Amino acid sequence: MRKPCNEQLCALAQKGDAHAADLLLEHNSGFIRKTASEIFLKSNLAESDLSIEPGDLEQEGCIGLLKAISSYDKSVGVKFLTYAAPFIRNAMTDLVRDAFSRYEQRMVDSENGLGLQKVRLDEVLPGEERLLRMEAVADIAAKSPEQVYEERETLRELYEGLGQISEREQTYLLYRHGFTDDIGHTLIGTAIHFHLSEKRAKRLEGEAMDNLWLELPWWF
Incomplete structure (x- = not known):
């Protein structure tokens, strides 16, 4: 049957x-x-x-x-x-x-929370987030001087590139990829953090990455 x-x-x-x-x-x-x-x-x-x-x-x-x-x-x-x-x-x-x-x-x-409150992209100053990341660079004693130099040089070039894209895009990428707290955040988690729909967050991320890539020195 x-x-x-x-x-x-x-x-x-x-x-x-x-x-x-x-x-x-x-x-x-x-x-x-x-x-x-x-x-x-x-x-x-x-x-x-x-x-x-x-x-x-x-x-x-x-x-x-x-x-x-x-x-x-x-x-x-x-x-x-x-x-x-x-x-x-x-x-x-x-x-x-x-x-x-x-x-x-x-x-x-929580008393020892990580400060993951929701924020709006227009309310965040990228400069503050950039400063947080610069303070979080690995301890110089933990790596060789060459490694530290290379990492910091790469970070310098990256931040220079970030400085050429919009503040909204800077803020989004810094949070999404863990530059502010050394914790990579998922697309959905980042969308929630910035009061965005998943679709809007994905589109913003694509545009931000494209714009950043064009500003990096190794692209040329």
């Missing part, structure tokens, strides 16, 4: 058939698992302190798929999985965003 397709199962689930909904989850578990793995790697969750596992993302993806059932309309001509995919992905990314938000708020509220 031929197995029912996603669209047929969705029609049954819309009528209240719980078994059909379970079969939808089962039939699309591979896609949910793959999406969870992609977001887990993209968000660098293995190296974070958020305690989010791939299984947590998969669970949220299942919830997202179930939410898509009620509003799906087969007559539009779109496959069910194509329609449900954004619901699945959004459920997973919402989990990550909420976790980042709670984590950063805990850091702000």
